[in-house]
Amino acid sequence: MKYCNRELFHRQWSILLDDELLDAMKNGMVVVCPDGKPRCFYPRIFSYAADYPEK
Amino acid sequence: MAQRDSLEDLHVPVSLRKVRRQPQVPARFTHDVLPEPSLPVRRALHPTVGQCFSLVVLPLLLDAISDPFVDVLTAGPLPEDLLELLSSLGCARKLVFSKSEPNAFGAIKTFLIPSGSEITHDPDKFVTLRHLTDTTKANPPRDSTEQEPEQEPEQEPGQEPEHVMGPFANESAFLLADWYWQTTNKSFIDFQKLINILREPRFRLNDAIHVNWKETFRILGANREDVPGDEGAWIPDDGWRATPVSIDIPFHSRSKDPGSKSFFVGNLRHRSIASVIKETLTNATWSILFHYHPYKATWKPTSESPEIELYGELYNSRVFRAADETVQRQPSTQENEGMERVIVSLMFWSDATQLTSFGGASLWPCYLFFGNDSKYMRSQPSERLGQQVAYFLKVGNGLMSVILVTEYSPPFSSYQISSATTSRRGMVGNCHPMPS
Numbered sequence: 001m002k003y004c005n006r007e008l009f010h011r012q013w014s015i016l017l018d019d020e021l022l023d024a025m026k027n028g029m030v031v032v033c034p035d036g037k038p039r040c041f042y043p044r045i046f047s048y049a050a051d052y053p054e055k
Numbered sequence: 056m057a058q059r060d061s062l063e064d065l066h067v068p069v070s071l072r073k074v075r076r077q078p079q080v081p082a083r084f085t086h087d088v089l090p091e092p093s094l095p096v097r098r099a100l101h102p103t104v105g106q107c108f109s110l111v112v113l114p115l116l117l118d119a120i121s122d123p124f125v126d127v128l129t130a131g132p133l134p135e136d137l138l139e140l141l142s143s144l145g146c147a148r149k150l151v152f153s154k155s156e157p158n159a160f161g162a163i164k165t166f167l168i169p170s171g172s173e174i175t176h177d178p179d180k181f182v183t184l185r186h187l188t189d190t191t192k193a194n195p196p197r198d199s200t201e202q203e204p205e206q207e208p209e210q211e212p213g214q215e216p217e218h219v220m221g222p223f224a225n226e227s228a229f230l231l232a233d234w235y236w237q238t239t240n241k242s243f244i245d246f247q248k249l250i251n252i253l254r255e256p257r258f259r260l261n262d263a264i265h266v267n268w269k270e271t272f273r274i275l276g277a278n279r280e281d282v283p284g285d286e287g288a289w290i291p292d293d294g295w296r297a298t299p300v301s302i303d304i305p306f307h308s309r310s311k312d313p314g315s316k317s318f319f320v321g322n323l324r325h326r327s328i329a330s331v332i333k334e335t336l337t338n339a340t341w342s343i344l345f346h347y348h349p350y351k352a353t354w355k356p357t358s359e360s361p362e363i364e365l366y367g368e369l370y371n372s373r374v375f376r377a378a379d380e381t382v383q384r385q386p387s388t389q390e391n392e393g394m395e396r397v398i399v400s401l402m403f404w405s406d407a408t409q410l411t412s413f414g415g416a417s418l419w420p421c422y423l424f425f426g427n428d429s430k431y432m433r434s435q436p437s438e439r440l441g442q443q444v445a446y447f448l449k450v451g452n453g454l455m456s457v458i459l460v461t462e463y464s465p466p467f468s469s470y471q472i473s474s475a476t477t478s479r480r481g482m483v484g485n486c487h488p489m490p491s
Contacts, residue, residue: 001450001455003304004302004304004450004454004455004458005449007302007303007304008300008302008320008448008450009447011300011301012300012323012325012445012447012448015298015300015325016328016421016444016445017328018327018328018329020327020329021327021328021329024332027388027390028382028390028391028396029329029332029333030390030391030394031332031333031336031337032337033176033336033337033342034337034339034342034343035175035176035342037175037394038394039336039347039394039395040390040391040394040395040396040397041332041336041396041397041398041399042382042396042397042399043328043329043332043398043399043400043401044378044398044399044400044401045401045402045403046369046374046375046400046401046402047369047402047403047426048402048403049403049404049405050403050404050405050406050421051405051406051407
């Protein structure tokens with residue numbers, strides 16, 4: 001049960017952190033802001049507050 | 056002998072009478088090298104050795120600088136003369152400090168930006184009393200579904216005007232639909248609003264009655280990929296996806312079917328995080344309050360007193376500044392030549408919630424907030440700065456039953472099965488083999 005929970009949790013996060021996001025984290029993604037200026041954005045995960053399935 | 060020693064001892068002070076034996080320290084203590092801080096790299100950059108240093112260490116440093124995942128906190132900031140050397144080689148960008156004037160409280164913001172650039176956006180200028188309070192008087196009710204289509208022309212100036220109304224063909228239809236979706240239980244005030252819509256000089260009855268309402272409302276709630284053709288072009292984000300999730304479970308050699316088996320758990324409902332970020336950045340309301348650059352906030356009570364660093368927001372923090380500095384120092388590429396570089400700070404929250412007082416209905420949502428927004432805005436639900444990213448799946452009782460029933464062979468006693476799932480013994484009760 002513990003193993004399944006962990007596997008499932010990590011599998012789901014690996015879906016969420018997809019290649020598009022990882023590429024943006026490494027090389028940046030260019031977005032045209034509402035003020036008309038294109039900016040290069042680099043996402044970073046700063047905090048993560050969540051419950052983790054122990055059992 | 057001992058007596059003579061003791062007599063001689065009487066003439067010397069007590070503290071010096073006995074020579075203490077030097078304690079024998081184990082060899083590992085005597086040969087241990089104590090940790091000490093690494094020498095600053097600046098010393099190695101002597102004019103004569105600078106060349107060899109750069110030849111040997113430069114490739115490594117360049118890798119470190121261009122790698123965004125290098126932890127700047129542990130590595131420490133790079134010395135100035137090394138950075139000058141790198142910037143002269145075109146490998147890193149030179150950054151300069153840009154200080155703001157003290158505000159009413161005497162707090163100063165210090166930005167670290169590439170030389171030659173300037174701060175183009177100050178979100179604090181746009182903060183009004185409405186943003187900082189949550190009273191109904193200062194904060195008139197607003198609805199994002201109503202506002203978002205109206206903001207569309209600001210977002211993308213080149214966009215065609217029909218996208219302003221979302222899936223609706225004309226303004227009359229949009230106003231009516233907006234009135235319909237605003238509230239669930241219609242009140243007299245809503246009725247008055249309806250009358251006001253009908254009174255609008257731009258309202259045309261012909262526009263409103265020749266609308267396939269059922270189909271339009273279906274498109275209104277659909278994901279972009281579900282809508283055929285160009286009809287979904289007005290939808291700003293990629294919407295929700297359902298990705299099937301399977302997990303591999305290994306079974307030991309004595310089980311009925313040993314080896315690793317893949318089990319389907321369910322469909323993970325989630326949104327693309329990159330799409331959520333894009334949607335937030337292109338939204339005019341949200342991006343006004345979005346802090347593109349971190350800064351160091353300092354305060355001097357008097358002109359003579361030393362500067363005190365102020366803490367409070369994520370975009371004032373050292374971690375954010377360090378991450379920003381790494382990105383700013385990176386050499387330009389073809390894609391981001393001449394653009395501002397901005398760190399988007401993602402903050403994830405998730406907590407499983409019980410949906411009902413009775414029964415086991417529960418959800419496990421995952422929220423995404425942006426650290427570039429002020430915490431005073433983020434913490435107000437009315438600002439709608441939190442985004443739902445995913446609803447996590449849990450390993451349900453059904454899956455465990457399937458695993459146990461299909462994979463555990465009859466020779467296993469009920470004791471062994473229940474010990475395999477001690478935490479949920481009651482759950483697999485119906486899977487136990489009958490005691491013989």
